[in-house]
Amino acid sequence: MSAYAKREKFYSGFDMEESCIYVDNKKIQDSRYSNIICKIDAIIDRLRDNPGCGVVSDVYDLFKTMTQHLIKENTFINMLDFPFARQHFENHSEIYSTVADLCFKCIIKQMVDPAELDNVRSIWVKHICHHDRLLEKYLLS
Numbered sequence: 001m002s003a004y005a006k007r008e009k010f011y012s013g014f015d016m017e018e019s020c021i022y023v024d025n026k027k028i029q030d031s032r033y034s035n036i037i038c039k040i041d042a043i044i045d046r047l048r049d050n051p052g053c054g055v056v057s058d059v060y061d062l063f064k065t066m067t068q069h070l071i072k073e074n075t076f077i078n079m080l081d082f083p084f085a086r087q088h089f090e091n092h093s094e095i096y097s098t099v100a101d102l103c104f105k106c107i108i109k110q111m112v113d114p115a116e117l118d119n120v121r122s123i124w125v126k127h128i129c130h131h132d133r134l135l136e137k138y139l140l141s
């Protein structure tokens with residue numbers, strides 16, 4: 001079983017199919033998955049295939065993408081009367097701190113531990129499965 005498949009099995013709470021939407025019968029993958037989770041997986045797989053390879057720019061790109069996503073989502077939530085906004089913002093803040101710390105250490109050391117990227121993936125999946133699902137339910141209510 002590939003590292004990717006193992007992660008998919010471990011995070012069975014996050015269903016890729018559920019994260020897709022259909023527009024004109026075309027399957028479009030959730031941007032959180034394609035822009036964040038897939039990027040993390042790609043970096044982890046590169047590091048596992050070639051330990052010590054240079055991924056600083058990829059980690060920095062991931063940090064920028066995540067930051068843009070969090071800012072956009074916070075701005076959107078601020079326009080709503082979402083009852084769990086505070087908890088959502090707090091979790092966004094924790095994610096931001098974790099990824100900023102990872103990115104800073106990566107730039108200083110010029111390397112990153114795949115286990116730390118796995119941790120970032122885990123907190124993102126937990127966020128999507130809990131906080132983002134609550135937001136989706138609120139928007140659909």
Ligand SMILES: [Fe+2]
Nearest residue numbers: 073127131132
């Ligand atoms: Fe969120």
